[in-house]
Amino acid sequence: MPEITFREAINQALAEEMERDDSIFIVGEEVAKYQGAYKVTQGLLQRFGEDRVIDAPISESGFTGVGVGAAMVGLRPIVEVMTFNFSLVAIDQIINNAAKMRHMSGGQLKVPMVIRGPNGPAHQLAATHSQALESIFAHIPGLKVVVPGTPKDAKGLLKSAIRDDNPVIFMESEVMYGLKGEVPEGEYTIPLGKTDVKRKGKDITIVAYGKMVSLVLQAAGTLASEGIEAEVVDPMTLRPLDDGPIVESVKKTNRCVVVSEAWPFASVASEIGYRVSSKAFDYLDAPVELVTAEDVPMPYNKTLEHNALPTLEKVLNAAHSVLYKK
């Protein structure tokens, strides 16, 4: 299998799907002439032309709403937000319109669109530009939320997201775009709403998604050197959440840590923790531990930023804690 970057994987998914279906168009800031603020849409303008790869002014509420409207009548928009922090400007269109249309119309309408872009902190971008916002979207019935952690997953999941007839929030990361990984050569898709086991293990279950998958796999390596075999479980789609494999894993390992770079309060991590606690209650040998962002707006300072996020050390500590090891 060829190794490509996360960025290229997404770019391939976009190009392949646009090739397949002319109802798909991309709109967003700097997606066309500039080739993408993070170069994810590189070459698409040249390939598909300016009718389908469209530079928008800084009008997130406007162009996201345009996407919803176009989707209601049969197009399949892909709205790129420069980062998900800016999707907050469009949150009304996403939550009140995209997520509700199917239900409110009693099934008459559908909104087949993807809203995608980087989510979560990058490097020292401070409070408004460093937010992992998946829990907010995952809170909303009517939305699907996908957060891939590898190039292969990104490509396969994005293709499914584009083909899905529901509004899908697809969250990437600035700091993952350069991440390399093996990606199958031919056409493939990965279904939404299916949890994946990224590493087999018998001693502890560590649940992670998105950027945290790499960190947790690294932690699993360290734990292995201590004789602890961690099972790393990646839900990939946060809503709908396929909790079956997570619960199955915990039934085997009896211990669970959930790692997420979002805030802890009312979060995806706390939801997973709750489901494990209730569905595998009799199997747990220790309370589920969460490793999340600190409950603070992101400080600019580099050291503070690092310490406000899950770190290798924090993951190891949590693992040791549920294993009652020091």
Add this chain to the structure above:
Amino acid sequence: MSDYAIETNKSDGFLKEEYLSLGRARLVEMYRTMVLIRRFEEAAAKAYSMQKIGGFLHLYIGQEAVAVGAVAALRDDDYLITAYRDHGHAIARGTDPKKLMAELFGKYTGSSKGKGGSMHFFDAQRNMLGGHAIVGAQVPLGTGIAFKAKYRKEDRVCLTFLGDAAMNQGAFHEALNLAALWKLPVVYIVENNMYGMGTAVDRASAVTELHKRGCAYGIEGMVADGMNVFAVYDAVKEAARKARELSLPTLLEVRTYRYRGHSMSDPDSIYRTKQEVEEEKQRDPIEQMKKFLLGGKIATQKEIDTVEEDVKKIVAECVEFAEKSPEPPLESMYDDIYV
């Protein structure tokens, strides 16, 4: 090249008697502030390349006349608020540049104790209510600040800076309507540097005469040369007067240019030519001001040189202060979340 770039200013346009009435000292001070902003930012760019500064660093180089001319036209008790390209505004307002450099370095002695960085310079004491990083977000805030001035029957105004591209946000339009509807003492000053990131104004705005975009709300538009500190000064003075005396908002477009990329990581060659940048530099605001000072015999070459030396020293002190300042303690991440 954007199709509505304005004519290069002839330096004789500067020589108006009325500017002389500002007084020699004040005029040299305005020049000094522009030079300070530029050298401060050059030092910041250098520190950024040495990774002493992180995150996004948006340089104001080329636009100095806007902040300096506009702030000079305000009273100390007037308010101002701006976007993330905020170094010039804070320096023009008189914030200690040491604190600002320390903030860029993420230090505890910084204006936001290392929590804000480049995009979030605040100096509440000087009524500088921040740099704001969500495009357009500060426009309703500036409007609300003006609301307070009116509510309290103070004759203060709020100068609300924004970029050309920020005019395309809904927040801008909602705020302008409110300001007109409620007759608020606010001056919206659009720093039209011809681009929002890589997108030229005519690719983002259906109407490229940006000052005309207030007409939908019955807000008077003005336009001024943003490379000429006095043109900015005059325009803001007049707009602030209308705000203060008549409680009327104004939409002032100043035409300027940013010499550097959008931020330190922006390859601007994708969307503009070197030639365009070089052409724009011909109307450099600092050079024009210098010509005015020398030509009008307001300052001697020696005084100009002294400004340069003084500023160099100040900037070196800023960097040293920032380097030597302590890191914020880890626990401080929990400070200042609630009052």
